[in-house]
Amino acid sequence: MSQPPVVLRPERDQALRQRILACALARVGAGGFAALTMQALAEDVGIATGSLYRHFRGKGELAVEVFASASQREVAALAEVFGATGSPSVRLAAGLRQFAARAWGSRRLAFALIAEPVDPQVDEQRLLYREAYAELFVELLEEGVAAGEFRVAHTGLAAACLVGAIAEALVGPLSPPARAAREAGRLTQGLDEVSQDLITFCLRAVGAEEPQS
Amino acid sequence: MSQPPVVLRPERDQALRQRILACALARVGAGGFAALTMQALAEDVGIATGSLYRHFRGKGELAVEVFASASQREVAALAEVFGATGSPSVRLAAGLRQFAARAWGSRRLAFALIAEPVDPQVDEQRLLYREAYAELFVELLEEGVAAGEFRVAHTGLAAACLVGAIAEALVGPLSPPARAAREAGRLTQGLDEVSQDLITFCLRAVGAEEPQS
Numbered sequence: 213m214s215q216p217p218v219v220l221r222p223e224r225d226q227a228l229r230q231r232i233l234a235c236a237l238a239r240v241g242a243g244g245f246a247a248l249t250m251q252a253l254a255e256d257v258g259i260a261t262g263s264l265y266r267h268f269r270g271k272g273e274l275a276v277e278v279f280a281s282a283s284q285r286e287v288a289a290l291a292e293v294f295g296a297t298g299s300p301s302v303r304l305a306a307g308l309r310q311f312a313a314r315a316w317g318s319r320r321l322a323f324a325l326i327a328e329p330v331d332p333q334v335d336e337q338r339l340l341y342r343e344a345y346a347e348l349f350v351e352l353l354e355e356g357v358a359a360g361e362f363r364v365a366h367t368g369l370a371a372a373c374l375v376g377a378i379a380e381a382l383v384g385p386l387s388p389p390a391r392a393a394r395e396a397g398r399l400t401q402g403l404d405e406v407s408q409d410l411i412t413f414c415l416r417a418v419g420a421e422e423p424q425s
Numbered sequence: 426m427s428q429p430p431v432v433l434r435p436e437r438d439q440a441l442r443q444r445i446l447a448c449a450l451a452r453v454g455a456g457g458f459a460a461l462t463m464q465a466l467a468e469d470v471g472i473a474t475g476s477l478y479r480h481f482r483g484k485g486e487l488a489v490e491v492f493a494s495a496s497q498r499e500v501a502a503l504a505e506v507f508g509a510t511g512s513p514s515v516r517l518a519a520g521l522r523q524f525a526a527r528a529w530g531s532r533r534l535a536f537a538l539i540a541e542p543v544d545p546q547v548d549e550q551r552l553l554y555r556e557a558y559a560e561l562f563v564e565l566l567e568e569g570v571a572a573g574e575f576r577v578a579h580t581g582l583a584a585a586c587l588v589g590a591i592a593e594a595l596v597g598p599l600s601p602p603a604r605a606a607r608e609a610g611r612l613t614q615g616l617d618e619v620s621q622d623l624i625t626f627c628l629r630a631v632g633a634e635e636p637q638s
Contacts, residue, residue, distance in 0.1 A: 329547075329551075330545055330548065332544065335541075335543065339596070342593065365618070365621075366618065366622055368597065369614065369618075369619060369622045370622065370626060372594050372597050373590035373593060373594045374590070376589035376590045376591070377586035377589045377593075377630075378589070379589055380588050380589025380590075380592070381586045381589065383585065384582070405578075405579065405582075409582045409586075413583060413630045413631075414586075414630070416632060417626045417627070418629075
């Protein structure tokens with residue numbers, strides 16, 4: 213018997229669950245995980261807090277699901293670019309450019325996913341998703357090494373370095389102080405500069421030819 | 426008046442507080458922040474749990490202090506190497522080598538500081554200390570750029586990339602599965618390899634001459 217372990221949910225329940233997740237994602241996108249409270253979310257969805265608890269045992273479980281589904285979408289978007297045509301260097305640069313642009317387009321959400329202080333359960337997910345990203349980089353690095361474009365001794369370690377560099381590079385520009393500075397018209401780096409710096413850093417780091425920008 | 430804002434603590438209290446912090450650090454070094462419970466710590470120190478709460482309001486406050494003091498020690502160690510004599514490239518490589526070696530020497534603690542899923546308060550400290558590390562790198566990068574050794578457009582962004590790369594590179598090798606594999610004699614990268622890969626990655630990334638290893 214490979215039935216789901218809990219009760220079978222009628223379709224209506226599944227639809228409500230999806231609606232709850234969509235509202236939760238919108239809430240995190242607007243105010244980070246700090247804004248994800250069960251009560252406020254129940255109000256957004258238009259249900260009683262008690263009904264919300266029928267679907268999610270608590271804020272932690274909900275935060276983990278929101279994190280996982282938003283991160284999975286980013287991993288898939290990056291996988292698509294890395295799996296497209298073009299040389300490994302070109303695909304690496306394109307993937308980085310897209311990653312930065314997507315983060316820029318949803319700054320509050322991106323900061324929440326990458327760096328917002330969160331419950332340990334969400335931190336666990338961060339570790340798992342960083343591995344998922346690292347696997348994508350390993351594949352591309354191995355292609356690039358085989359093609360003679362990249363010079364990397366251990367692709368696993370270089371992949372981890374890339375994942376860390378990319379995440380950390382975006383923390384500052386996406387952080388609340390930088391967002392405030394940008395909104396106030398005070399000088400901070402824009403997307404194009406951040407993106408170009410990141411591409412240059414990463415391509416050089418893996419021993420690729422310098423990009424012609 | 427620059428007296429401490431709370432009550433003046435007699436010397437004996439200060440000494441006990443230091444002893445509590447030392448025991449807490451030992452506990453995190455042995456089993457991570459997960460092993461830091463008020464009850465177990467009180468037993469280690471040999472005091473009643475109630476007395477422990479007189480010094481620290483709870484596990485969160487204690488974890489933050491342990492994190493900050495252990496991290497401060499690492500920042501200071503790196504600052505010393507970066508501030509020594511030698512060219513910026515040589516100092517960058519030496520700093521990375523020392524950082525990796527220190528992490529390797531206290532793997533469980535290093536993993537706890539860098540990546541263990543923890544309470545949001547400790548995550549806050551992680552963000553702050555990553556900025557402290559980044560500042561050290563900015564200084565060194567600026568020296569290196571001025572000396573014509575490094576080619577970096579924005580030192581702040583490159584510094585963040587370096588901090589992220591270094592942290593993430595060590596997560597895997599320091600992680601519980603890797604430690605288990607090493608203890609079981611199964612193949613994983615050793616310190617020398619990790620250290621050398623990291624140095625190569627970082628020097629290349631900032632446009633320095635490739636190290637002669």
